[in-house]
Amino acid sequence: MKKMLLPLMILGAFLTTSVQADDTAFIDVSGSGEIQVMPDYLELSITITATEPDVAAAKNKVDEAFDFLNTTAKASGMDKKDVESVYITNRPVWNYTRDRERQLMGYEVRRPVTVTIRDLNNYSAFLEDILVDPRYEISDTQLMFNDKEKLAKKARRLALLNARQKAEEMTSVLDQKVTAVLQISELGNNLPQPRFLQSGVMMKMESASADIGSEMQIQEQDITAQVQVRFAITGK
Numbered sequence: 001m002k003k004m005l006l007p008l009m010i011l012g013a014f015l016t017t018s019v020q021a022d023d024t025a026f027i028d029v030s031g032s033g034e035i036q037v038m039p040d041y042l043e044l045s046i047t048i049t050a051t052e053p054d055v056a057a058a059k060n061k062v063d064e065a066f067d068f069l070n071t072t073a074k075a076s077g078m079d080k081k082d083v084e085s086v087y088i089t090n091r092p093v094w095n096y097t098r099d100r101e102r103q104l105m106g107y108e109v110r111r112p113v114t115v116t117i118r119d120l121n122n123y124s125a126f127l128e129d130i131l132v133d134p135r136y137e138i139s140d141t142q143l144m145f146n147d148k149e150k151l152a153k154k155a156r157r158l159a160l161l162n163a164r165q166k167a168e169e170m171t172s173v174l175d176q177k178v179t180a181v182l183q184i185s186e187l188g189n190n191l192p193q194p195r196f197l198q199s200g201v202m203m204k205m206e207s208a209s210a211d212i213g214s215e216m217q218i219q220e221q222d223i224t225a226q227v228q229v230r231f232a233i234t235g236k
Contacts, residue, residue, distance in 0.1 A: 045112065
């Protein structure tokens with residue numbers, strides 16, 4: 001009988017503690033944080049495409065366009081390592097007649113390229129040279145950050161401070177005070193990877209005389225975080 005007493009006492013203590021924890025008064029508060037920062041660099045997704053009667057001719061055209069892209073990038077102050085292309089594909093191009101017969105029209109060769117622009121001042125000049133060339137299709141432009149986690153931490157810290165400030169403000173009105181943190185949940189954070197919104201960026205120009213308009217403008221981006229915090233409260 002004595003051997004059973006100790007486990008029962010331990011179980012009783014555990015149950016008592018659980019009841020006390022459940023009886024703790026608390027308040028749930030959401031908090032948000034936001035910082036504005038300039039992107040560190042930019043990534044441009046470009047696809048080079050050529051269609052010719054035979055694969056070799058199409059590939060030669062793509063190779064010529066890729067060489068010119070490298071030359072343009074170098075003239076805009078970029079290093080060779082900033083132009084990355086590791087894939088190339090080809091496929092037959094078919095035409096279907098009214099009799100549903102399939103005719104081979106030629107071959108399409110595609111080569112996706114990622115251009116990293118580390119000096120944002122070079123963006124407009126490089127873009128203007130590429131946009132007027134129908135060999136290039138600009139599919140995406142992303143604003144990038146060197147240390148995403150550092151930016152996320154700053155926004156998250158502001159969100160937590162905001163939650164505590166709100167909790168203290170609300171409880172003080174009711175003659176209560178915050179005593180401890182019971183639970184924290186991160187609702188999400190936003191590290192923007194936006195497509196460039198300036199008109200003209202997503203389209204190809206039809207001729208070398210086309211005017212892309214005013215200089216591209218890159219602005220500060222919003223980095224945000226949201227948290228949910230449960231605070232223990234007690235009377236003053």
